[in-house]
Structure formats: C-alpha cells, structure tokens
Amino acid sequence: FLNLERQGVKVVFVKNRRGCIELEDIRAAITPKTRLLSISFVEFLNGFRNDLTAIGALCREQDVLFSVDAIQGLGAIPLDVQAMDIDFLSCGGHKWLMGPAGAAFMYMKPALLEALQPVFAGWLSVKNPWDFFDYRLDWEEDASRFEYGTQNFLGIAGLGASLDVLLRVGVPTIEQHLLILGQQLVDGLTDMGFSFLGAPDPKHWSGIYTFRHEKAEEVFQYLREQNILPSLRDGAIRFAPHFYNNREDIHEAIDACDRALRKLS
DSSP: GGGGGGOOOOOOOOBTTBBBHHHHHHHOOTTTOEEEEEEEOOOOOOOBBBHHHEEEEHHHEHTEEEEETTTTTBBBBBBOOTTTTEEEEESSSSSSOOOTTEEEEEEOOOGGGOOOSSOOOOSSSSTTTTTOOOOOBOSSSGGGGGGSSOHHHHHHHHHHHHHHHHHHHHHHHHHHHHHHHHHHHHHHEEEEEEEEHSSGOOOGGGGGOOOOOOTTTHHHHHHHHHTTOOEEEEEEEOOOOOTOOOOHHHHHHHHHHHHHHHHHH
C-alpha cells in the first residue's frame, strides 16, 4: 500500500497498545476519506489475534473495504470470510498451511469483481486464452481474471495435499490444541522471568507466543544448538508450535530455556 502513495494514496497506521490493536483506535482512524482498511489476521510479532468479525462490522458501518492478510493465522485458527464480511483476503501457503513456498491464494468478494480492473493482464486473465489471435481484453467472469501467468502447479499440488491433512485434523481442533500448548508456554516461561508479549485475554491468542528476556538472544542461540527452532523477532523469542507438537515438546523447550539461563548465570 505504501507503493501507492506516489499516486496520491495516504496510508495511516493505527498504533497498537502494548501489542494489542483496539477496535476503538481503528474507529478513530477512519475518516470520510478512508477507502480501505487492511489488517493482519494475527500480528506476526506477538501473535495478537485481531477480532475480524468486529472489524468487518465496523467496515460495513463506515462503508470501507476490508482487506485481510491471513498468513500468520490461517491453518491454525478458524476463519470465515462471509461471517467476517471480508472483501479481500490474501495468504501464502508456506506457514500454518504447511505448503511449499511459492503457492498462495487470494479471495475476493464476488460482488466486487465488476468494480475492479486488473492492474496486470496476462494470457490467463481473459476468456478463451488459447485463442492466441484474439487481442481483446475480454476478462474472465471470476477472480481468475487476476491470474496473469502460468500457475505453480507443483506448489498447488503440494498445498492441496497439506490442506487435506489440516482438514482431516480439523482447524477448530488445531486451534484448541495450540491454545493448550500456548498456556503451557506462558505458565512455564513467565515463572522463570520471561515477559509474555501477547494479549492478557486468551481470546486474542493464536499459535504464536513471544517472550522477552534480558538474555533472549543468548537463550535463542542455546535453543538452536539443542535443535529447538523458535524465531528471534525484535530481540524476543517467538514460539509457534503446530498440531504435530505435543506437551512433551513444550516441556522440553521450557526446560531448555531454564538450562540456558542457568548456564548463563
């Protein structure tokens, strides 16, 4: 969106409060000139889960388009584009969806198709793409008009196989499992002096759990040496277990953090 500023678009950022994005702060940022609200399903740093249902209702009330980047939550947490009144949703497949890199998708509310023109046009954007001597821009009726190049067929096949696994397990089941593992992480690490960066209210938790500590970088390096692979983001350790992890895995991660602190003391 920042790339559109050269065309006169003004991007306004809504500031967080201790890592949490409040609905009333979003409301206060909306003006009569606001055209679109873009937000992440889950915040990448601390795992804060935005209330997309409430935000979608606010966008309808204010006549603002609603765009969601779902990559940090889709596959771990249930999401319903119709119930949440989402206009656009985009998501890469290589994170919680566990697909190959290079496979992604976009959803667009069908009612918006006629109002939007593709920025790029390719041979797959139009009807009868195999008629190579028809130069008319006769757009496809559905969102395939935005597919302007040859698809990543291997990536799509891999992502489809991964989705089959996730749907067999069930995303609501995965969500509950991750909340249990997250609570275990929060309890175990805060007891030894780590600060949890997530929301106080678990209704805003997701599958991402991030912790600060004065020795976070040293602990992170020790965990890597033990083949425990969190991420280091903004000087904090970010854990993101998935459905294949269990309580024993979390116990080992907590125990390794304790060993690291003892070694560093």
